Each structure stands twice: as structure tokens, then as C-alpha cells.
Amino acid sequence: MARWARLDERRFIELMARLCAAPAGAVPRTLLGIGDDAAILRWPGGADLLFTTDFLTDGVHFRRAWMPGFLLGRKALAVNISDIAAMGGVPRVCVLSVGLPRDTVAAYARDVARGAADQARRHGVAIVGGDTCAAERLFVNVALLGSVRPGRAVRRSGARPGDGLYVTGGLGAAGAGLAVLERRHRAGTGRAAIRAHLDPDPRALLGRLLGESRVARAMIDLSDGLVQDLPRLCLASGVGAIVEEAAVPVARAAVGAVGPAQARALAISGGEDYELLFAARDADAQAIERLARLARLPITRIGQVVPPADGVRLLTGAGRYLPFARLPRGFVHFRGRN
Amino acid sequence: MARWARLDERRFIELMARLCAAPAGAVPRTLLGIGDDAAILRWPGGADLLFTTDFLTDGVHFRRAWMPGFLLGRKALAVNISDIAAMGGVPRVCVLSVGLPRDTVAAYARDVARGAADQARRHGVAIVGGDTCAAERLFVNVALLGSVRPGRAVRRSGARPGDGLYVTGGLGAAGAGLAVLERRHRAGTGRAAIRAHLDPDPRALLGRLLGESRVARAMIDLSDGLVQDLPRLCLASGVGAIVEEAAVPVARAAVGAVGPAQARALAISGGEDYELLFAARDADAQAIERLARLARLPITRIGQVVPPADGVRLLTGAGRYLPFARLPRGFVHFRGRN
Numbered sequence: 001m002a003r004w005a006r007l008d009e010r011r012f013i014e015l016m017a018r019l020c021a022a023p024a025g026a027v028p029r030t031l032l033g034i035g036d037d038a039a040i041l042r043w044p045g046g047a048d049l050l051f052t053t054d055f056l057t058d059g060v061h062f063r064r065a066w067m068p069g070f071l072l073g074r075k076a077l078a079v080n081i082s083d084i085a086a087m088g089g090v091p092r093v094c095v096l097s098v099g100l101p102r103d104t105v106a107a108y109a110r111d112v113a114r115g116a117a118d119q120a121r122r123h124g125v126a127i128v129g130g131d132t133c134a135a136e137r138l139f140v141n142v143a144l145l146g147s148v149r150p151g152r153a154v155r156r157s158g159a160r161p162g163d164g165l166y167v168t169g170g171l172g173a174a175g176a177g178l179a180v181l182e183r184r185h186r187a188g189t190g191r192a193a194i195r196a197h198l199d200p201d202p203r204a205l206l207g208r209l210l211g212e213s214r215v216a217r218a219m220i221d222l223s224d225g226l227v228q229d230l231p232r233l234c235l236a237s238g239v240g241a242i243v244e245e246a247a248v249p250v251a252r253a254a255v256g257a258v259g260p261a262q263a264r265a266l267a268i269s270g271g272e273d274y275e276l277l278f279a280a281r282d283a284d285a286q287a288i289e290r291l292a293r294l295a296r297l298p299i300t301r302i303g304q305v306v307p308p309a310d311g312v313r314l315l316t317g318a319g320r321y322l323p324f325a326r327l328p329r330g331f332v333h334f335r336g337r338n
Numbered sequence: 339m340a341r342w343a344r345l346d347e348r349r350f351i352e353l354m355a356r357l358c359a360a361p362a363g364a365v366p367r368t369l370l371g372i373g374d375d376a377a378i379l380r381w382p383g384g385a386d387l388l389f390t391t392d393f394l395t396d397g398v399h400f401r402r403a404w405m406p407g408f409l410l411g412r413k414a415l416a417v418n419i420s421d422i423a424a425m426g427g428v429p430r431v432c433v434l435s436v437g438l439p440r441d442t443v444a445a446y447a448r449d450v451a452r453g454a455a456d457q458a459r460r461h462g463v464a465i466v467g468g469d470t471c472a473a474e475r476l477f478v479n480v481a482l483l484g485s486v487r488p489g490r491a492v493r494r495s496g497a498r499p500g501d502g503l504y505v506t507g508g509l510g511a512a513g514a515g516l517a518v519l520e521r522r523h524r525a526g527t528g529r530a531a532i533r534a535h536l537d538p539d540p541r542a543l544l545g546r547l548l549g550e551s552r553v554a555r556a557m558i559d560l561s562d563g564l565v566q567d568l569p570r571l572c573l574a575s576g577v578g579a580i581v582e583e584a585a586v587p588v589a590r591a592a593v594g595a596v597g598p599a600q601a602r603a604l605a606i607s608g609g610e611d612y613e614l615l616f617a618a619r620d621a622d623a624q625a626i627e628r629l630a631r632l633a634r635l636p637i638t639r640i641g642q643v644v645p646p647a648d649g650v651r652l653l654t655g656a657g658r659y660l661p662f663a664r665l666p667r668g669f670v671h672f673r674g675r676n
Contacts, residue, residue: 028430028485030464039466041431043381043485051466053433053481057473060437092366093379095391097479099398126368128377128389135395136475141435143391143481147366147381 032155036236037086037221038146040153047147052083055097055141062198064138066181069108071198073115076140079223081123082202082274084146086221088154088211091125091204094144099135112140123204154211156236159218159279163305165241166288168203168275168297170251171226175270176258192253200274206295207276215287216278225271227327231312233277240310243268243303243324246317268314269328279305370493374574375424375559376484378491386491388484390421393435395477400536402476404519407446409536411453414478417561419461420540420612422484424559426492426549429463429542432482437473450478461542492549494574497556497617501643503579504626506541506613506635508589509564513608514596530591538612544633545614553625554616563609565665569650571615578648581606581641581662584655606652607666617643 031048032040038052056076058064077094084091096116100109120127125144159165177197180190202221210216220233226248234241245268254263254270280288285301292299303315312324369386370378376390394414396402415432422429434454438447458465463482497503515535518528540559548554558571564586572579583606592601592608618626623639630637641653650662 030431030466033464033466034468039431039433041466043385043387047381049381051431051433051483053435053467053479054469055435055437055471055479057437057471059474060472093368093377093389095377095389095481097391097393097481099393099395099477126371128368128371128379129391130372131392131479133393133395134398135477136397137473139437139473139477141391141393141469141479141481143433143435143479145379145389145483 032153036156037083038089040087042150048150048153050084050087050089050146050148050153051143052080053141053143054079054083055139057139058137067198069111070115070118072140073112073117074119074199076142077116077119077123077125078200078202078274080142080144081119081125081204082200082221082223084144085202085204085207086154086219086276087146087148088152088207088216088219089146089148090208091123091144091146093126093128094120094142095129096127097130097141098132099137099139100132101136101138102134104138116140148211152211152214154216154219154278156218156220156233159233159237159239159305161239161305161307162282163217163279164282164285164301165230165243165277165279165303165305166299166301167222167226167249167277168206168299169273170249170254170267170298171222171273171275172254172263172267172270173197173251174200174272174274175225175266176254176263178270178272179262179266180257190257193257196251196253197272200272202274203276203297206291206297209291209295210276210278213287213291215280215284215291217280219276219278222273222275222277223271225269226267226277227269227324228271229277231324233279234312237279237305238308240306240308241303241312242306242310242315243313244315247300247302249298249300249302370491374494375421376427378425380488385485386488388422388425388427388486388491389481390418391479391481392417392421393477393479396475405536407449408453408456410478411450411455412457412537414480415454415457415461415463416538416540416612418480418482419457419463419542420538420559420561422482423540423542423545424492424557424614425484425486426490426545426554426557427484427486428546429461429482429484431464431466432458432480433467434465435468435479436470437475437477438470439474439476440472442476454478486549490549490552492554492557492616494556494558494571497571497575497577497643499577499643499645500620501555501617502620502623502639503568503581503615503617503641503643504637504639505560505564505587505615506544506637507611508587508592508605508636509560509611509613510592510601510605510608511535511589512538512610512612513563513604514592514601516608516610517600517604518595528595531595534589534591535610538610540612541614541635544629544635547629547633548614548616551625551629553618553622553629555618557614557616560611560613560615561609563607563611564605564615565607565662565667566609567615569662571617572650575617575643576646578644578646579641579650580644580648580653581651582653585638585640587636587638587640
């Protein structure tokens with residue numbers, strides 16, 4: 001019989017989307033359901049709500065041996081905050097579920113709670129509920145509500161041919177940190193990369209600014225790497241894209257950890273950087289510069305949106321065009337590796 | 339070092355509540371945070387929102403060997419719908435996280451999704467997002483938003499001495515079903531009890547009616563059994579209670595599965611019946627009868643609320659008063675058993 005390995009995440013989400021059409025006349029009205037970084041809900045009389053969920057589980061998203069409890073709690077919040085940022089919204093309220101194996105040291109469990117509370121406080125999020133119980137393997141699930149001005153949520157589907165493609169910050173650091181943690185590379189000066197992997201900093205302010213200013217026409221957060229997330233944005237928008245390899249900003253921490261060649265590869269194929277990828281009109285180039293200064297974070301133009309027939313391709317330094325579908329897939333959690 | 343066994347759920351939730359006070363000036367305003375069946379949020383301009391999360395995990399809440407995927411999906415929704423019902427609200431929108439071990443048969447995963455979608459449809463709930471990924475052990479987490487008219491949410495804290503204590507339906511069936519599944523009892527006529535354990539039917543309509551009518555002054559759903567959930571309601575309300583053992587309605591399915599003596603014990607100590615326990619004024623006795631007829635479900639007066647100094651006690655058929663704290667604890671998932 002077919003096993004889970006063959007029913008992958010994408011197909012499962014597609015199945016859910018088919019099964020879960022919102023009931024007619026439902027309150028709130030579901031403006032956007034499964035398939036973006038967060039759902040958009042129009043509650044009568046109020047602001048639009050954003051609703052997302054994400055979990056981290058031991059042996060898949062992290063290994064308990066190298067993940068301090070405090071950072072696990074912080075990261076569980078961070079990955080959800082990143083989803084709300086990618087919709088141009090403001091994270092507001094969350095609930096937390098923690099499954100704790102019987103052999104969990106109590107101090108570790110407390111650290112998870114403290115880390116979650118710390119990240120929530122930094123972003124003005126209230127943790128209003130939770131469920132905790134014994135579990136065979138440690139996991140942390142967060143469901144987060146955000147808000148956004150009606151009609152201002154940024155979807156994946158708004159990119160149009162001619163738009164520029166931009167990313168925030170530098171890429172590859174989290175992937176390099178994971179490589180060091182897994183001892184696939186000597187540590188070298190890998191501390192900053194390890195930090196990037198264990199304790200990502202979601203781009204909450206910039207996401208909100210890009211949404212409220214209407215500069216971002218389509219946006220997604222880079223959780224699975226450019227190699228997977230750019231095609232998702234293009235698919236949702238019904239467009240193609242050309243990315244110039246030489247333009248992709250490589251995080252200094254990645255170079256320090258794994259050297260320039262590997263770092264460049266991980267900037268495209270590595271996951272979990274939680275930077276934002278968005279499409280914007282060229283007329284907004286100056287606005288983007290201003291937002292970058294305001295948020296004290298570089299924003300880099302890495303390519304442009306093209307008609308769908310042109311596909312999603314990487315223009316290498318050597319002048320060759322490589323389809324994204326043929327690039328090595330980076331981050332499929334640990335599935336490909338053990 | 340202290341292990342998780344000693345940092346129990348209650349203490350972890352208390353820790354979270356301490357750590358997670360809502361930020362000042364937060365939007366929405368948190369009317370009620372951690373510690374009830376759901377949080378109450380006042381979103382500017384809209385209805386009050388209810389927000390809850392609950393998960394089921396293999397080896398703790400169920401065993402995959404005897405839990406069909408379809409019913410697992412249904413139950414994951416049901417336990418969350420029950421939380422919203424216990425607040426007097428209407429379940430509206432949810433997100434779903436599914437952690438699937440690599441050896442999961444694809445058909446099983448699809449059945450989980452179908453079961454969740456089926457239960458959602460029955461209750462008019464939209465599933466608007468999800469996360470799925472490989473996990474070492476199967477789990478399903480749901481976070482559910484409900485709505486309630488402003489100020490009408492029913493908390494655990496509103497019971498006052500003199501109120502009557504009521505439960506919906508009959509108790510003990512789910513506990514008896516679990517006993518049969520674990521082969522602690524011969525199956526006998528245990529099918530209905532097994533069904534009660536695997537496929538609980540949350541009291542969505544009755545919860546909503548009890549809230550909107552203002553009949554329920556305090557309410558909680560019976561997820562961990564009367565023996566644990568009544569003291570929670572009393573603690574939150576700052577009251578005591580006397581329950582008459584002979585008045586506790588024993589589910590016929592429980593008697594059929596494990597015999598009358600065991601069934602009576604499980605009606606008090608067994609978990610997962612997902613019936614509602616509430617306190618109401620004696621003046622509302624007729625209104626309660628009307629609501630029961632409307633919902634086609636019996637509602638039984640099992641005792642009354644007393645001053646806190648009198649404690650929480652069971653009046654046995656033999657005329658003895660037993661403190662609830664000294665009764666055998668029933669459902670602590672499988673923790674006590676293996």
C-alpha cells in the first residue's frame with residue numbers, strides 16, 4: 001500500500017482544501033482558505049483576521065539534543081509570526097500545544113514555555129490558551145491569529161509579469177547552521193549560522209509595512225527555501241520568474257560557517273531563513289528603499305516576474321538558465337537525510 | 339532531576355498563565371486567558387471570539403491499532419467543539435495540524451482528513467488552514483475559533499452556593515468503551531460504549547442554548563471525568579459542591595459493556611464523555627426541562643453548589659460523604675496504566 005512517504009505535504013494540503021470548502025453562509029466569511037501563509041477571515045463588523053498554524057516536532061524539525069527548550073519555544077512562535085508577516089498582518093493572539101515525552105526534564109518543559117512567552121512578548125502577542133499532555137515525541141504546535149486592515153492582506157497570488165522580485169535580509173544562514181549542527185561541516189565560525197537556525201527572527205515589522213503600504217503585491221515567507229517557495233508564489237500568481245543567481249544575497253553567517261560556494265548553494269536551496277520574498281512594481285523601488293531603511297534591513301532585488309510560459313528559472317553566473325524544478329531541493333526537513 | 343511525570347499538566351498550564359499575561363493595550367482585548375475551556379477575546383467592533391486548542395496523540399489519547407483514521411479526524415474536531423460548547427458559544431473556524439509517522443498508510447492519512455472535514459461540516463465549521471509533516475508519532479492538533487454574543491460567554495467561575503448542578507446525557511460510556519478496547523473487560527454488548535469512546539458527540543446545540551438563555555451560570559465539559567472536572571469548576575467559582583451518587587446518570591452503554599457496578603464507578607471517574615456539567619439557579623429548573631426537550635437530550639440534576647468551606651464531596655448511596663480529592667482519579671490518559 002501507498003505509504004506516507006508518497007502522500008506528501010502538498011498533496012495532503014490539496015486534499016484538505018478540496019474537502020474543506022467553507023459552509024455556505026458561514027460566519028465569519030472565509031475570504032481565503034487553505035493554501036497561503038494564513039487564512040483570511042472577514043468577521044462581521046471587525047477587521048480582517050488572519051489565522052495560521054505550524055508545529056515543530058522532535059526528529060523532524062529539530063533534534064532535542066541540540067535544541068535548548070527556551071529557543072524551541074521562541075522558534076515555535078517565530079515560524080507562525082513569520083506566516084502572519086508574510087500576509088502583511090500584525091500577530092495578535094495565539095494558543096499553544098505542547099506534547100511532552102515522559103522522560104522530558106521538567107526544566108526543559110519550563111524553558112519551552114518561557115521561550116514561547118518571551119517571543120510572544122517581543123511581538124505583542126498574547127498567549128491565551130494551551131493544551132499540554134504526555135506524548136511519545138516532543139512537539140510544539142502554535143495557532144496564531146493576526147489582524148490586517150480589511151482588503152489589505154497580501155496573498156501569494158498577486159504577482160504580475162514585469163514586477164520585480166525581492167527578498168529581505170540574507171539567505172542561507174539557517175541552512176548552514178543546520179549543516180554545522182549535523183556535523184556535515186566543521187563548525188568554523190558557525191555560531192551565527194547556528195543561531196540563525198535555532199532562533200530565527202521573523203520579519204514582523206517589514207511584513208506589516210510592505211502590506212500596509214501596498215508595496216508588496218504578492219508575498220510568501222521563506223520557510224522551505226527559495227527553491228521551493230518561489231515556485232509556490234509563481235503557481236499561486238499564475239506567472240513565471242527569472243532569478244539572477246549573482247543577485248541572491250548570501251548571508252555572511254552562511255559564508256562563515258560553510259564557505260562561499262556552499263553558502264551560495266544554501267541561499268537558494270536551504271530552508272528556514274524566514275525572510276520574506278515578495279513581488280513589487282518597479283515604480284515602487286524607491287518606496288522599498290525607504291522601508292528597508294526604516295526596518296534597518298536590506299531588501300534586495302533578485303529577479304523579475306515573467307509570463308507563465310517562461311517558467312521559473314535561475315540565471316546562473318555562467319549565463320545558463322536552469323529550471324527551478326531541476327535544482328536540488330533543499331529543505332525537506334530531515335526526510336531526505338535519514 | 340525532576341521529570342515530566344512530576345511537572346503535570348495543571349502545573350504547566352499555571353506556569354503558562356503566569357508567563358503569558360496579555361500585553362497592555364493588546365488588540366484584541368483578552369477578557370479571559372488560560373484556565374477555562376476557551377479564551378474569550380473582544381475584537382474591536384465585532385462579536386466576542388472564543389479560542390481553544392486541543393490535540394490527540396498516539397499512545398496517549400488513543401492507540402492507532404484500534405482508532406480508525408476517519409474517527410480520529412472526527413474526534414479531534416469533536417473535543418474542540420466541546421470546549422466551545424462549554425463556553426456557550428458557536429464553533430466557527432479552525433486550523434488543523436497533523437503529524438504523520440513515515441509508516442502511516444496513505445489511506446489512513448486521508449481518512450483523518452476526511453473525518454475532520456466530516457465533523458466540521460456537521461457543525462458548520464470551516465477548516466481554513468493546516469500544517470502537516472512527518473512526525474515520529476501520529477498526532478492531530480486542532481485550534482478552533484468560536485463566537486458568542488458579547489458578554490454571554492459562560493465561564494467556569496459563575497457558580498454560587500444554592501445553585502443546582504446538572505449534567506447532560508449519561509456518563510461512563512466512553513470510559514467503559516476504553517476498558518473494553520484495552521481488554522480489561524470482555525466486550526459483552528460493548529459496541530455502543532466503544533463508539534462513545536471513539537466517536538464522541540459534542541453537545542454543541544445544548545451548550546449554545548444554555549449560554550444564550552443565560553441558564554448556565556458556570557459550565558465545563560466533562561473531558562477528564564466528573565472526578566476531575568467538577569473540582570475545577572468549583573475551584574474557579576470559589577465554591578464547594580455535594581453530588582448525590584445515586585443521582586448521577588449512568589449511560590446505558592456503560593452498563594451493557596462493563597456491568598452496573600463498574601459503570602456507576604466510571605460515570606464518576608471515567609473520562610472523555612464530553613457531556614456538559616453546569617450550575618444553574620433552582621428558579622431555572624423549568625427552563626432546563628424545556629432546553630432538554632428542545633435538544634432531545636436528558637439533563638439531570640446531580641447535586642448542588644455549597645459554600646467553599648464544605649468542600650467538594652460525594653454523598654454515596656450508603657449515606658457517607660467522600661471528598662472528591664480522595665476518590666480514585668479516573669482518566670489521566672494512559673499515564674497511570676502503562
